[in-house]
Amino acid sequence: MTGDVGLSRILLVISAGGIAGSLARYGLAEAVPHGTGGFPWATFATNMLGCCAIGVLLARLRPNSHPLLRPFLGTGVLGGFTTFSTFAVETERLLPDHATTALVYFFGTLAAALVATWIGDRVASR
Structure with missing residues (x-):
């Protein structure tokens, strides 16, 4: 991929997408x-x-899609938007005094994330 569009352009679109996702x-x-x-x-x-x-x-992008689309949307926007590091910190902060909430949050997030990804794929594949 880098040969077609250049590494600097890929990094630029990832950065731009990351800014947008993080702000959202x-x-x-x-x-x-x-x-x-x-x-x-x-x-x-x-x-x-x-x-x-x-x-x-992942369901909608095709091999012939613009080569900067996946890095911009996937790595950039969605990478900046999702926050599994905050999820880990929040779980750790909840554990000492709110163990039940922490465990529900931890396991509920993991299960729901898998289901949400599957739903997105199924809906978009139709």
Whole structure:
């Protein structure tokens, strides 16, 4: 892929997509705050929406798609939008005093992420 479009162009579109995805994630987190010990709904929703979109993207992109589309949308926008590092930190912060919430959040997120990706793929494959 890098021979056709150039590594610098790929890095540029990934960066641009990452900025867009990160700003969207930040906006969602600000719109749906959670208190200490509360279920992190914004992060959960962000990751579910992102996983569903990844399923759609992988189902719809074709080998003849523009070579910068996948890096921009997949690695850039959706990579910047989803936040499994925040998911890990939030789980760790919940564990000492809110173990039940932490476990529901942890296992619920993993299961829901797989289901969301599958749904995105199935819907887009039709």
